[in-house]
Structures are given as C-alpha cells and as structure tokens.
Amino acid sequence: MSTRTAPARGTTGRTARGTTGGAGRRMRATGQERTFGVLRWVLVVVLVLVTAFPFYYMLLLSFVPVEQLLLSPSRLWYALQTLTVDTYRTVLAPAEDGGQGFGVFLRNSALVAAATVVITVLVAIPGAYAVARLPFTGRDHVGTLFLAVYLFPTVVLAVPLFIAFARLGLQSSLVGLMLVYVVQTVPVSIHMLRGYFETIPASIEEAAAIDGAGRFATLRRVVLPLAMPSLMSTGLYVFMIAWNEFLFALLFLSAQPDRWTVSLGLAQLSNGIEVPKTVLMAGSVILTVPIVLLYGLAERALTEGLTSGADKG
Amino acid sequence: MSAPTTVRPTAGAPAAGRTASSRANRDGLAMVLPTVVIVVAVVVVPVLWNVVLAFQDLTLLEVRDAGLFERLSLENFAEVLTGAGFWQALGNTVVYSAASTAGSILVGLLAALALRRPFPGRGVVRSLMLLPYVAPVVAVAFTWETMLNPQYGIVNAWGTGFLGWDQPVDFLGQEPYAMATVIAFEVWRYFPFAFMFITARLVAVPAELEEAATVDGASLLQRFRHVVGPQLLGVVALLSVLRLIMTFNKFDDVYLLTGGGAGTEVAAVRVYDTLTGRFDVGGAAAQALVLSAVLAVGLLVYVRFFVKKGGEQS
Numbered sequence: 001m002s003t004r005t006a007p008a009r010g011t012t013g014r015t016a017r018g019t020t021g022g023a024g025r026r027m028r029a030t031g032q033e034r035t036f037g038v039l040r041w042v043l044v045v046v047l048v049l050v051t052a053f054p055f056y057y058m059l060l061l062s063f064v065p066v067e068q069l070l071l072s073p074s075r076l077w078y079a080l081q082t083l084t085v086d087t088y089r090t091v092l093a094p095a096e097d098g099g100q101g102f103g104v105f106l107r108n109s110a111l112v113a114a115a116t117v118v119i120t121v122l123v124a125i126p127g128a129y130a131v132a133r134l135p136f137t138g139r140d141h142v143g144t145l146f147l148a149v150y151l152f153p154t155v156v157l158a159v160p161l162f163i164a165f166a167r168l169g170l171q172s173s174l175v176g177l178m179l180v181y182v183v184q185t186v187p188v189s190i191h192m193l194r195g196y197f198e199t200i201p202a203s204i205e206e207a208a209a210i211d212g213a214g215r216f217a218t219l220r221r222v223v224l225p226l227a228m229p230s231l232m233s234t235g236l237y238v239f240m241i242a243w244n245e246f247l248f249a250l251l252f253l254s255a256q257p258d259r260w261t262v263s264l265g266l267a268q269l270s271n272g273i274e275v276p277k278t279v280l281m282a283g284s285v286i287l288t289v290p291i292v293l294l295y296g297l298a299e300r301a302l303t304e305g306l307t308s309g310a311d312k313g
Numbered sequence: 314m315s316a317p318t319t320v321r322p323t324a325g326a327p328a329a330g331r332t333a334s335s336r337a338n339r340d341g342l343a344m345v346l347p348t349v350v351i352v353v354a355v356v357v358v359p360v361l362w363n364v365v366l367a368f369q370d371l372t373l374l375e376v377r378d379a380g381l382f383e384r385l386s387l388e389n390f391a392e393v394l395t396g397a398g399f400w401q402a403l404g405n406t407v408v409y410s411a412a413s414t415a416g417s418i419l420v421g422l423l424a425a426l427a428l429r430r431p432f433p434g435r436g437v438v439r440s441l442m443l444l445p446y447v448a449p450v451v452a453v454a455f456t457w458e459t460m461l462n463p464q465y466g467i468v469n470a471w472g473t474g475f476l477g478w479d480q481p482v483d484f485l486g487q488e489p490y491a492m493a494t495v496i497a498f499e500v501w502r503y504f505p506f507a508f509m510f511i512t513a514r515l516v517a518v519p520a521e522l523e524e525a526a527t528v529d530g531a532s533l534l535q536r537f538r539h540v541v542g543p544q545l546l547g548v549v550a551l552l553s554v555l556r557l558i559m560t561f562n563k564f565d566d567v568y569l570l571t572g573g574g575a576g577t578e579v580a581a582v583r584v585y586d587t588l589t590g591r592f593d594v595g596g597a598a599a600q601a602l603v604l605s606a607v608l609a610v611g612l613l614v615y616v617r618f619f620v621k622k623g624g625e626q627s
C-alpha cells in the first residue's frame with residue numbers, strides 16, 4: 001500500500017478519490033467515481049437479492065401448507081402459526097408409510113458421494129504429483145486426455161457404458177454410478193492438487209530424499225501432510241459434484257427406486273401428479289442443506305483450490 | 314473395481330546404471346497410470362465404441378446381440394444431417410451456450426468489480442454469491458419452476474398484481490420466453506464461477522500500476538480500460554473456453570426446466586430423447602458425434618484466433 005496518495009476515509013489506498021492532476025480532470029474523475037460508487041452499491045444489493053431470493057423462497061414454501069400458497073401466492077411471509085412441517089414428514093417417511101422415502105435416497109447419495117471422494121482422491125494424488133514433479137514420457141499429453149472427458153456430451157458415454165455395465169452385472173448399481181463420477185472428477189482434482197503441489201518447495205522433498213526416503217514415502221510422509229488443505233477442498237468439490245449429479249443417476253437407476261439418489265428421487269417426485277409444490281420444495285431443501293453446510297465449512301479452501309493458477313493470467 | 318493402490322514402497326535398490334531421470338520417468342508413469350486406465354476405460358473406449366455405433370443402424374435391444382462391426386451403414390448420418398430437427402437443435406445449442414457464457418462472464422465480472430474493495434459484510438456477500446453454483450441443479454431448477462409458475466408462482470403473482478401485466482407469463486412453456494428463461498437460469502447458476510476466477514485474478518493485479526495511473530489523473534473508467542481490463546483478458550479467455558464446452562454439452566438444466574419444449578430443445582436433450590424415447594442408439598450416437606465435431610472445430614477456431622491474441626497481451 002502506497003503513501004503517495006491520501007486515502008479517503010479508511011478505504012485502501014488503491015483507488016483513493018481525491019488525487020493530484022488538473023483541476024477539471026479531477027472534477028470529472030471524482031464525479032465519475034461518485035456515480036460508480038453509487039452504482040456499485042446498487043449492483044451489490046441487486047446481486048444479493050437475485051442470488052439469495054430463490055433459496056429463501058425454497059425454504060419458505062417448504063413450510064407452507066399448499067392451500068395457503070394457492071390462496072395468496074404473492075406473499076413473502078406467512079404467519080408463524082400457519083407454517084407446517086408436514087411437508088418434511090411426507091418427504092422423509094418411508095414409502096411403506098405413504099411417504100416418499102427420502103431417507104433411503106439420502107443414504108444412497110451419501111454412500112455414492114463419499115466413495116467417489118475416497119477413490120478420486122486416491123487416484124488423483126499420485127497423478128497430480130507426477131504431473132507436477134516428474135518429467136515422464138507423455139506428460140504433455142495428459143491434458144489432451146482430460147479434454148476428452150469434457151469434450152464429449154456425457155450422454156454419449158451413456159449407451160456404451162450402459163451395455164458394458166449390463167455385461168459386468170453393474171447395471172442399476174451404485175458402483176457403476178460411482179465409477180462414472182470418479183472419471184468425471186479426476187481431471188479437475190488433478191488440476192487442483194497439482195497447483196498446490198507446485199507451491200511446495202522441491203527442497204523439502206530433496207531433503208527427505210537425502211535422508212533416504214523413496215519417492216512414494218516422500219509423497220506420503222512429506223508432501224501429503226503439507227497438502228492437507230488442498231486435499232480437503234478437492235474432496236469437498238468432488239463430493240459436491242457427486243451429490244448434485246443427475247443425468248447418470250437418471251439413466252442408470254430409474255428402474256430401481258430403492259437405489260435412487262436424492263437428486264433423482266426429487267426429479268421423480270416432481271413427475272408425481274398429486275405431489276404439491278410445497279412438498280417438492282421440502283425435498284429441495286433436504287437435497288440442498290448438506291451441500292450448503294459443507295460449503296459453509298470450507299468455502300475459502302474451495303475457491304482457492306478451484307481458481308489455483310487463474311491468478312497467473 | 315477400485316484402482317490399484319500406488320502408494321507402495323519403491324521396489325528394492327535401483328539397478329546399477331539406471332539414471333535418476335529414467336527412474337523419475339518410471340515413477341511418473343506408474344503414478345499417472347491409475348488415472349489413465351480409468352479415463353481410457355470409462356471415457357475413451359466408450360467414445361470410440363460410440364463412433365462404431367454411429368455407423369450401425371441398431372436399436373437399444375439389438376445392440377446387445379449385434380457384433381462389433383456388424384451392419385455398418387451411413388444411414389444414421391444421412392438421417393441426422395437431412396432432418397430438420399437436428400439443425401434446429403444445433404442452432405438452439407449455439408444460441409444457448411453463447412448467450413449463457415457471455416452473460417455469466419459479464420455478470421461475474423461486474424460482481425467481482427463491485428466486491429473488489431473491502432466493506433463490512435463483504436465476506437458474507439461473497440459466500441452468498443457462490444451459492445447458485447454449489448447448490449444441486451435439481452433443487453434450484455424446481456425452485457425456479459415454482460417461482461415462475463403461471464398459477465401460483467411469485468413472479469407472476471407480483472407481475473400481475475403490482476407491475477400491471479395483463480396476464481401471467483408462461484415463462485417455461487412459451488416461445489421465446491422459454492429460451493430466455495433457460496439462459497437466465499444458466500447465467501444465474503454460473504456467474505459465481507466467473508466471479509470466483511475473476512476475483513482471484515483481480516487480487517493479483519499489482520496495486521502500484523493503478524496507483525500510478527490514479528496519480529496521473531486517470532479516471533475510474535480509464536483505469537479499467539487501460540490498466541485492469543487488459544490484465545483480465547487471459548482469465549476471461551480461459552473462462553469462455555471452459556464455459557462454452559460445458560454449456561454446449563449441457564443436459565440437466567434445460568431438461569429439468571422445460572424438458573426441451575417451447576423452442577429450447579438443445580442438442581444434448583435431443584440425443585437423450587433419441588436414445589430413451591425412440592431407443593435409436595445409432596441415431597443418438599451419430600448426433601453426438603456430429604456435435605462433438607462441431608464443438609471441436611469451434612474450439613480450434615477460437616483458440617487460434619482469440620486465445621493467442623489475449624495471451625500476447627497479458
């Protein structure tokens with residue numbers, strides 16, 4: 001931070017208002033800064049409203065009896081005593097009790113997402129380390145291979161995988177689904193971890209090597225403990241993708257209601273004729289809350305991990 | 314089906330004469346092997362198989378029994394390329410992906426600039442701003458659908474109640490509103506992604522440059538045009554490529570909101586319908602193949618003409 005300019009009222013000196021220069025020019029500049037200063041606040045308020053409102057609406061409607069909604073759809077608030085949790089009871093109760101069985105879906109989603117995280121991270125750690133540190137034949141082509149993962153519409157993979165999984169006995173199984181998720185997340189995990197590995201000074205590893213530690217021992221005992229924050233954010237991101245995924249769950253699991261994930265269960269719920277929108281919103285809240293909680297715990301790590309490398313231009 | 318664990322001690326003492334670089338080469342290959350195996354098995358092989366399927370005129374039931382190179386023909390491509398539906402879907406996809414990409418980057422840029430200077434509560438606003446990106450697509454799609462519902466959605470309730478609309482607007486069931494709505498939804502969901510990347514880049518813009526420009530009397534707009542803006546070209550180019558690829562192949566968002574109706578049938582939804590609605594494996598594969606080719610050519614042109622220029626300046 002420079003001391004050349006006098007920063008106006010406690011702002012960082014970076015874009016200080018009153019500065020030297022021709023008097024007319026300064027007038028124009030301050031006028032402009034003032035306009036943009038106001039616009040900036042307007043923009044912040046609009047952005048906050050636009051971003052947060054759908055979530056508020058989702059939460060609100062999930063507690064409203066559907067008759068209330070139909071009676072007065074324009075309300076932003078309903079009297080506390082009219083609110084209900086029956087919507088949640090309907091969504092969570094097992095199918096035998098006339099509910100929608102989301103308890104089972106939650107378990108399925110959690111299983112698939114957690115397994116995907118573990119396997120993806122186990123595969124990505126050595127891959128990212130190799131790309132970051134070791135000059136091996138074909139290193140420059142790894143990126144091309146990854147491009148293949150994202151270049152083709154995922155629905156393209158569906159038919160061959162569907163047939164292959166059927167032959168392996170993996171059709172309609174959570175294992176097959178998890179395998180697809182691992183592939184979808186390994187490239188981005190390698191990208192995130194590699195960025196972090198590159199920031200670890202090579203001299204630390206060299207010291208370990210001099211002490212007689214092999215490559216894999218160094219990775220496990222020296223590099224991984226240092227990379228823990230990055231591992232956490234990568235794991236979180238992978239969990240998020242696996243938890244939120246919809247297309248492959250739809251393609252592979254539709255015929256097996258007891259294996260549905262929450263996303264798929266919710267989509268199927270919306271096809272039901274007699275399901276009120278308020279129940280659908282309760283299901284949406286149940287699907288969203290775990291992700292928002294996780295994200296709240298590790299927001300900073302996640303954004304830093306994802307954008308690693310972007311600050312280099 | 315778990316990948317072989319690679320964290321194992323290196324085998325014995327290295328053979329005499331083996332150089333450090335060949336050892337690094339061997340270790341590197343071993344460490345990247347699980348990744349390569351899994352990507353090849355689950356992506357590359359299916360994609361190649363898909364190419365073969367595109368040249369076979371088979372339905373979903375026949376595929377299981379047919380031989381790998383049985384009944385090759387060009388019929389699928391003839392059908393895809395001469396039918397009107399595919400070109401329409403391709404056009405929709407181009408409009409959808411270009412508009413969503415441009416929109417999300419623009420809004421993300423504005424958000425990043427607005428939140429650049431610290432103010433009380435900025436951290437909270439920032440976290441809030443990323444919510445649409447991290448939230449599950451199924452949940453937010455249904456929330457939008459409910460908000461926009463013509464009978465009891467809040468948008469139409471307010472529109473007719475306070476804004477003087479003559480009648481409720483069927484945002485998701487009527488052209489051209491439906492396309493505009495799915496684009497707006499995509500911008501809403503992905504501006505946080507651009508916001509995140511541009512914010513990270515803004516932090517790295519050297520403060521001295523801007524201070525010097527300020528001292529020289531450059532106005533805010535001039536500073537953006539000549540100092541900050543050029544620094545962002547690289548990250549904007551990167552974002553454009555990433556978002557274009559992702560949106561071009563996008564399925565969930567449109568499928569959940571409109572099911573591909575009211576002029577919003579994008580290519581991925583069409584491929585899905587061909588596959589699950591008509592069980593036409595060959596047709597789906599051929600469409601997907603043409604799509605990938607269009608995307609690859611588009612990317613090549615883009616990288617050739619734009620990224621290089623942007624890269625030179627940053």
